[in-house]
Amino acid sequence: MQTLLGDGPRxxxxxxxxxxxxxxxKRIYGGILLALFVALMVGGFDLADSxxxxxxxSGLHRIFDFPGEVLGEAAEKIALLPAxxxxxxxxxxxxxxxxAAATLTGALFAILLSLLATRGLAKWPRLIPVFRxxxxxxxxxxxxxxxxxxxxxxxxxxxxxxxxxxxxxAGALGKLFSEVNENADIKPVDGLASVGATWSQRMWLxxxxxxxxxxxxxxxxxxxxxxxxxxxxGFVGAGGIGYELKNAMSWxxxxxxxxxxxxxxxxxxxxxxxxxxxxxxxxxxxxxxx
Amino acid sequence: MLIxxxxxxxxxxxxxxxxxxxxxxxxxxxxxxxxxxxGKSTLLRIMNRMxxxxxxxxxxxxxxxxxxTGAEKxxxxxxxxxxxxxxxxxxxxxxxxxxxxxxxxxxxxxxTMFNLYPTEDVHKAxxxxxxxxxxxxxxxxxxxLSGGQQQRVxxxxxxxxxxxxxxxxxxxxxxxxxxxxxxxxxxxxxxxEDGRMVVANLHTLDTAxxxxxxxxxxxxxxxxxxxxxxxxxxxVARDIYGADASFNEGATSTAIDQPIAVPA
Numbered sequence: 265m266q267t268l269l270g271d272g273p274r275x276x277x278x279x280x281x282x283x284x285x286x287x288x289x290k291r292i293y294g295g296i297l298l299a300l301f302v303a304l305m306v307g308g309f310d311l312a313d314s315x316x317x318x319x320x321x322s323g324l325h326r327i328f329d330f331p332g333e334v335l336g337e338a339a340e341k342i343a344l345l346p347a348x349x350x351x352x353x354x355x356x357x358x359x360x361x362x363x364a365a366a367t368l369t370g371a372l373f374a375i376l377l378s379l380l381a382t383r384g385l386a387k388w389p390r391l392i393p394v395f396r397x398x399x400x401x402x403x404x405x406x407x408x409x410x411x412x413x414x415x416x417x418x419x420x421x422x423x424x425x426x427x428x429x430x431x432x433x434a435g436a437l438g439k440l441f442s443e444v445n446e447n448a449d450i451k452p453v454d455g456l457a458s459v460g461a462t463w464s465q466r467m468w469l470x471x472x473x474x475x476x477x478x479x480x481x482x483x484x485x486x487x488x489x490x491x492x493x494x495x496x497x498g499f500v501g502a503g504g505i506g507y508e509l510k511n512a513m514s515w516x517x518x519x520x521x522x523x524x525x526x527x528x529x530x531x532x533x534x535x536x537x538x539x540x541x542x543x544x545x546x547x548x549x550x551x552x553x554x
Numbered sequence: 555m556l557i558x559x560x561x562x563x564x565x566x567x568x569x570x571x572x573x574x575x576x577x578x579x580x581x582x583x584x585x586x587x588x589x590x591x592x593g594k595s596t597l598l599r600i601m602n603r604m605x606x607x608x609x610x611x612x613x614x615x616x617x618x619x620x621x622x623t624g625a626e627k628x629x630x631x632x633x634x635x636x637x638x639x640x641x642x643x644x645x646x647x648x649x650x651x652x653x654x655x656x657x658x659x660x661x662x663x664x665x666t667m668f669n670l671y672p673t674e675d676v677h678k679a680x681x682x683x684x685x686x687x688x689x690x691x692x693x694x695x696x697x698x699l700s701g702g703q704q705q706r707v708x709x710x711x712x713x714x715x716x717x718x719x720x721x722x723x724x725x726x727x728x729x730x731x732x733x734x735x736x737x738x739x740x741x742x743x744x745x746x747e748d749g750r751m752v753v754a755n756l757h758t759l760d761t762a763x764x765x766x767x768x769x770x771x772x773x774x775x776x777x778x779x780x781x782x783x784x785x786x787x788x789x790v791a792r793d794i795y796g797a798d799a800s801f802n803e804g805a806t807s808t809a810i811d812q813p814i815a816v817p818a
Contacts, residue, residue: 284676
């Protein structure tokens with residue numbers, strides 16, 4: 265190109281010194297940024313530590329005291345563990361039930377919201393910011409706050425917890441789904457529009473089959489998170505395994521063996537969901553290829 | 555120099571490379587031809603150790619390169635550069651950085667993260683780019699270059715490795731005829747001036763005839779032809795591609811001028 269434009273190619277020495285100069289500049293910027301980052305981390309840590317009630321360094325060696333106590337007590341009463349696992353299984357099932365119902369409801373709302381909030385797919389493009397802000401609000405309010413309000417209004421039990429988690433899930437999944445939708449291929453949607461399909465038909469046939477494997481994997485990840493959330497809501501009176509855990513974990517009751525059993529149950533359920541997720545995803549992608 | 559013995563690669567039920575045998579005594583420009591799925595790419599990937607073999611050995615200067623592991627395997631990979639059909643550069647990094655990636659097997663990860671390359675390596679990279687006629691683009695992002703220029707950056711990366719062998723997997727299949735010629739000329743020059751062995755998968759017969767010293771034909775994983783360009787007659791080509799008498803290589807030739815029968 266250069267020769268076509270009339271000026272001869274630049275000598276290699278120039279190119280070398282230009283490039284090395286640029287490289288040196290980049291290195292200096294990088295070095296300054298790194299120094300700044302380290303300074304901020306150290307400075308921030310000192311500030312946070314000075315505000316700590318106890319003191320980070322003096323308490324650091326005690327971090328493993330509580331897990332040690334729990335494990336110690338559980339090890340002493342290891343013979344009781346299988347019985348505890350059976351005892352708390354119904355509570356776990358209640359917790360998982362809350363999480364599953366919440367994930368399912370939340371995901372359905374999330375699909376609708378995400379389609380309405382994706383550029384290129386939205387039914388009312390001008391309302392995209394509105395739906396985005398709605399999802400922001402749903403994510404911003406902590407589920408424990410919603411649960412506390414609903415428990416106050418509706419009384420304790422699984423239903424308020426389910427609604428609270430579903431509300432948060434719709435916002436969180438809606439954002440992720442909408443990012444998935446953005447990457448969907450628009451060609452099938454155009455094809456369906458050309459035969460006179462309605463908006464919902466276009467979405468159902470043109471978009472959902474493309475994005476469903478990603479939807480499923482995000483939804484199952486959310487299911488995992490929701491199992492934990494639903495366990496936490498048990499602490500404030502939503503029932504399930506969280507309530508049992510709160511009782512077992514209180515200090516000085518000698519119930520740490522039961523707490524250990526509950527932790528094992530929670531761990532196993534997360535493993536189960538993880539395995540389920542990979543199986544379902546595999547089937548969906550395989551099915552699509554065939 | 556290079557001995558390939560009974561090399562076989564099976565993917566489940568299908569056999570991609572079926573008992574391939576050939577020997578190369580001295581550096582040459584070797585073309586591998588055959589229809590899609592004949593096992594050309596798999597053969598190159600096995601040689602570079604990107605794919606493991608099912609059976610067989612590859613001896614290079616008396617050493618079985620397929621049994622190497624860890625640092626020794628990476629050392630072999632730096633001796634045996636690879637050029638790809640889609641260039642396989644890092645698109646968002648500048649051209650010189652992409653060329654400097656040729657030295658990665660000798661660099662630590664930390665030095666790489668902070669972009670710490672020795673000045674003499676940077677000089678060498680720019681000299682290689684100059685040799686290939688693209689030094690002007692040194693500071694540009696790789697993605698900003700045309701296909702032919704990107705492939706030359708990939709060749710520069712390969713040269714930066716100072717390899718004994720350059721493997722080229724369909725190096726010109728994504729390029730227009732003019733850029734294809736520039737890239738093939740560059741590969742030919744590297745072989746003639748530096749004395750490096752070049753093994754290239756090619757999908758056009760006229761390119762293979764014009765540039766190669768030796769042509770290997772593959773069909774369904776087997777080596778069915780191994781000879782000089784002169785021996786590659788239209789009848790032999792039909793056998794390699796499994797085509798009938800209606801096959802006419804001129805119909806889809808990408809050469810700008812008329813194909814020539816004897817290599818230049």
